[in-house]
Amino acid sequence: MIVPEPVQVQVQEDALAVRGALATARVGLVDREVVAEVVTLCAVAGEHLLVIGAPGTAKSLAVRRIAEQLGGRYFEYLLGRFTEPNEIFGPVDLRRLRDGVVEIETAGMLPEAEIAFLDEVFLGSTAILNTLLGLLNERVFRRGATVLAAPLRVCVGAANHVPHDPSLAAFADRFLARVFVDPVADARLEELLEEGDALSTPGAVPPVSAHALSGIDRLAKAAHSCELGSVRPVLATAVRRMRAAGVPITDRRAVRSQRLVAAAAVLDGRAAAEPGDLWTLPLIAPTADAQAASRDVLADLIGAAGSGSLCHAAEEYSHGSAARARRLAETGRDLLARFGPGPTDGDRRLRLEAVLREIDAGFATPDLGAELATVRDRLVAAVQS
Template identity: 50%
Template sequence: MNTTVNEANARLKVAISEAAQRLRNAMREATTGLIDRDHLAELMILAAVAQEHVLVIGPPGTAKSAVVRRVAQSLGGQYFEYLLGRFTEPAELFGPVNLNKLREGTVETDIAGMLPEAEIAFLDEVFLGSTAILNSLLGLLNERQFRRGHTRIRCPLRICVGAANDLPDDEGLAAFADRFLLHVFIDSVPDARLEDLLEGGWQMNRRQVNAYADLASLDVLNRAVPLVDMNAIRSDLAQAIRQLRQANISLSDRRIVKAQQLIAAATVLAGRQIASKADLWPLIYVIPTAMGQRNAREILRDTLAHAQHPLLHAVVEVASQQPMARLGRLLETADQLLAETDTANKVKPVEALLREIDANFDQSSMPETLQARRQQLMGLLEAN
């Protein structure tokens, strides 16, 4: 009996690992050519695994729609995108009333190709929707159900990304914004990376996004989330919430409880079944305001010192902004450089990586895995 259980667990672990790697490949494909937007793509994957939604706040022209569209293309599935305005009608999102049914006295909505059939959705300027639209969206986001007249359907929605330039001041709209568990704030690409922006944008317009994963990969990971053992970090999570409250950063009970879903999703994507302190970083994105997130990084500095992830490098770095959060990216970059055969053109990248490693870790604090890569990189430089 134990042998059978162990074999089943081993197969599940392999399936989860393979699914997570496929999603990682999809994220790489989606963000090629996009500068400083890796964290948004990774946050979308985390949200999809946790079966939650993302709100993106940032100025116009900061590639919000490009990231969402490319992630959707790399995952496959039915995609729906719409730019809302003050005069957007519900039918533009949910479909028109079926006139033939209406003549028979039945109010049914023709949803073919519309939001209720979408598996991945992007709603730009989401707060400009009318009361009727937002009310229908609440049911769709919370319960994955669409109700209108006699139409009652279960929606296949995996993730909805809403976008806006700013958070709303109106209390009613703020309550709607709260339905997006993850909030991420993005800015224009900084001056220091303008050359990268120009080069990436030029290349991006000349290549198609390939599907490196599929929604079946999400299914495997979705099923694994409820199986995560949260007992080991529950007291740490509670203490982090207390620290935030003491600093007047308040979270609703609903957001606090749902944060566990994100932590469990991060654990699954890391290939583990027991959550640890390394997985507490999603709490930063549960905080609804940009100022609250900035303050929380300092308040939870000791807690976030443990943050790291083998796949979600960028989003953990943004959340923690501490050395251990950079470990996964440093190791991956080192492996890529060590695997390259064109040694002449990788001297400068190797030197830059070594400088970054030494800036983040001294000899006593550097993990053994990174120490080994550093020695290999030094050997590569000496050979050149």
């Protein structure tokens, strides 16, 4: 399929705008960049995301930060055993109730949100989860006499662990992508302490650079028409390998995985998918162990993967050197832009040196590539200034 040039140019411009929003959202996020990037991927794909991790691992912070940069109406709530439906969907309109009609006042509530975050999502009551099921699957809110087309781009659910209750299986399956988070590694504790302290200072949170939700919508439209024909045979091979490795992939999840592949392509500024975009496949595996197994059996298919916009996520789910190079180049550029010109000392110098060490430990000079080599030269100059 030949893509008209104006359409291709628009895709590239929107991908660059989203990349800028992600760069701003990542400031101060330590080891949670993947969450922000996968939220963006799912928003373009029109799918939902489940984030699994212990309390206190900054799940909500990562979602909130990218939601601020993307713009649009945002809804966030912590569910509990005793949460009432009206806390999520809105109260009954008492004026209409006097006439015997049950209508819901949805202003400011989940049915009118464009990006949503539901913490402890599996603790919701049966009434809440059943209503959510239709909202997530059909983007339509139905309750009483109220029927509303929901503008929801992506819903992020969070939980401490994957539910084992079979009655929750259908609901959990509506979250196509899953990200598992652990506490920040010991090697990055100094960075965590510095950034966490800085973000607690009033006015320290990066300002919104430009709302990118309109760009997300255009990219979502482009993803619907993304050319997938050339990668479908490789995708089928990948799914067969995952199933053979014991990863439970239902037919529905296999079909919908194409949406993540298409979203990865357009976020990289392309109107046609490539085999490298299959780095998104481990995301559909239901457990952390299954995701690790998926990376292993797909190593030869996704090892050369990379993404200009989602560099941290592409590295996490491909474990490839190409994705690592893109992530290091992006990290280096972010630090250089953040610290600005002039002499660097103290913590700033240590941060620059840490990136340099990681580059030199992972790549021989001939293997750097032009992009990473340029960033490395700039880092060396900044450290020596």
